[in-house]
Amino acid sequence: MARFRETVRTLLRERLLDAAFARVAEHGFARLRMAHLAGDVGVSRQTLYSEFSSKEAVGEALFRRELERCLVGIQQALDAHPDDLRAAVEAAVSFTLTLAGRNPLIRAMLTSAGEDGLLPHLTTRSAAAFELATTTAGAYVAETWPSVDPVARDLAVDAAVRLTASHVVQAAASPEESARRIADTVVRVALGTGTGRPPAGTVPG
Amino acid sequence: MARFRETVRTLLRERLLDAAFARVAEHGFARLRMAHLAGDVGVSRQTLYSEFSSKEAVGEALFRRELERCLVGIQQALDAHPDDLRAAVEAAVSFTLTLAGRNPLIRAMLTSAGEDGLLPHLTTRSAAAFELATTTAGAYVAETWPSVDPVARDLAVDAAVRLTASHVVQAAASPEESARRIADTVVRVALGTGTGRPPAGTVPG
DNA sequence: CCAAGTCTGTCCGTTCTATTGACACAACTT
DNA sequence: AAGTTGTGTCAATAGAACGGACAGACTTGG
Numbered sequence: 001m002a003r004f005r006e007t008v009r010t011l012l013r014e015r016l017l018d019a020a021f022a023r024v025a026e027h028g029f030a031r032l033r034m035a036h037l038a039g040d041v042g043v044s045r046q047t048l049y050s051e052f053s054s055k056e057a058v059g060e061a062l063f064r065r066e067l068e069r070c071l072v073g074i075q076q077a078l079d080a081h082p083d084d085l086r087a088a089v090e091a092a093v094s095f096t097l098t099l100a101g102r103n104p105l106i107r108a109m110l111t112s113a114g115e116d117g118l119l120p121h122l123t124t125r126s127a128a129a130f131e132l133a134t135t136t137a138g139a140y141v142a143e144t145w146p147s148v149d150p151v152a153r154d155l156a157v158d159a160a161v162r163l164t165a166s167h168v169v170q171a172a173a174s175p176e177e178s179a180r181r182i183a184d185t186v187v188r189v190a191l192g193t194g195t196g197r198p199p200a201g202t203v204p205g
Numbered sequence: 206m207a208r209f210r211e212t213v214r215t216l217l218r219e220r221l222l223d224a225a226f227a228r229v230a231e232h233g234f235a236r237l238r239m240a241h242l243a244g245d246v247g248v249s250r251q252t253l254y255s256e257f258s259s260k261e262a263v264g265e266a267l268f269r270r271e272l273e274r275c276l277v278g279i280q281q282a283l284d285a286h287p288d289d290l291r292a293a294v295e296a297a298v299s300f301t302l303t304l305a306g307r308n309p310l311i312r313a314m315l316t317s318a319g320e321d322g323l324l325p326h327l328t329t330r331s332a333a334a335f336e337l338a339t340t341t342a343g344a345y346v347a348e349t350w351p352s353v354d355p356v357a358r359d360l361a362v363d364a365a366v367r368l369t370a371s372h373v374v375q376a377a378a379s380p381e382e383s384a385r386r387i388a389d390t391v392v393r394v395a396l397g398t399g400t401g402r403p404p405a406g407t408v409p410g
Numbered sequence: 411c412c413a414a415g416t417c418t419g420t421c422c423g424t425t426c427t428a429t430t431g432a433c434a435c436a437a438c439t440t
Numbered sequence: 441a442a443g444t445t446g447t448g449t450c451a452a453t454a455g456a457a458c459g460g461a462c463a464g465a466c467t468t469g470g
């Protein structure tokens with residue numbers, strides 16, 4: 001019966017995260033003030049704390065929401081190449097790196113001097129993020145290319161996620177070049193071949 | 206400070222009107238039950254009554270919202286012909302009649318047998334609607350074609366609104382044909398000429 | 411190294427709002 | 441005429457948000 005109330009809660013959550021996004025993108029997580037956040041949305045500080053138990057929880061939710069949004073785009077990139085594993089991986093990785101390079105939140109996380117309190121989500125405390133990305137990608141790959149050996153598949157997905165994350169934090173080349181290299185690596189892991197590029201349009205059985 | 210609260214109120218209003226729209230479009234205003242309306246949105250009946258003082262008020266707001274939405278489209282139709290009064294009127298009227306023919310709410314209002322409680326808004330109790338439409342259109346026309354004589358302008362706007370409303374309730378021909386006839390009439394009233402169609406692209410000074 | 415200031419996270423009393431259940435009243439049905 | 445259904449209102453209760461205050465951690469500057 002209280003369905004509307006529920007809607008209001010999620011709306012409040014979204015508004016708070018929107019405001020947090022704007023502030024973090026501009027000044028970094030460290031300079032984010034809970035009081036300002038509440039004020040932005042037009043709500044008391046207590047109400048904010050009843051939605052997010054701590055400032056850390058805000059950062060967590062903020063990062064998670066952004067990650068989930070990215071995953072949507074990644075899936076679309078994968079979908080564009082249903083018959084070519086290498087091209088799919090390359091497209092997904094390229095998309096991710098490009099997005100990460102543009103995303104104000106991620107840029108703020110990386111450029112903020114020293115310990116921003118949010119950067120660990122991308123590096124040391126990124127277990128949850130890794131798990132989410134890995135399981136999402138893994139499930140998708142398992143469904144789209146069931147013919148790939150499960151063990152090799154898991155290894156490949158894990159490598160893809162970790163290598164991509166690494167390039168997000170520490171860019172080595174252009175997104176396209178990095179994507180090409182990562183896709184090469186992933187395909188080798190997945191297919192166990194040393195050739196690098198299997199004939200396009202085929203999926204090994 | 207209570208900015209979020211305000212947003213929630215308007216959201217509630219919109220949700221209630223959305224639900225009302227759906228129910229009225231399907232079963233008519235008479236068969237609309239306040240209890241169902243509250244239930245649809247997930248709110249108590251009292252909360253509904255604290256937002257709309259009566260069922261009549263729901264109908265009023267529902268009709269008004271629909272009218273205002275129409276006016277947006279009408280303005281766009283007018284905007285498409287800034288240099289040709291006749292074409293502008295014809296486009297706006299044609300748009301209105303076509304929209305009215307498709308709009309589930311208006312269709313329900315017209316087709317519901319006998320007294321639906323909502324039909325009067327289109328006919329006898331439509332003073333507010335007429336005023337809104339007339340003032341909106343009048344202000345727009347006054348700004349876009351300031352050269353037209355004010356007295357003739359008011360007469361023309363009034364005629365346009367009333368004729369269009371009449372055709373909404375009692376369609377005589379296709380929207381396009383009706384629009385053409387109404388545009389003819391309006392231009393005659395506005396320009397005081399018996400020629401019907403002044404050369405396009407000109408505005409008399 | 412201490413004092414002042416800032417910010418987080420928590421508690422509590424007040425105020426505002428929604429919910430619930432009941433009711434009188436009107437209209438319609440059987 | 442009695443029963444049903446729905447509107448509109450009221451009062452009591454429950455629940456949220458607010459404002460203000462506080463301790464504790466941390467930073468800054470003298």
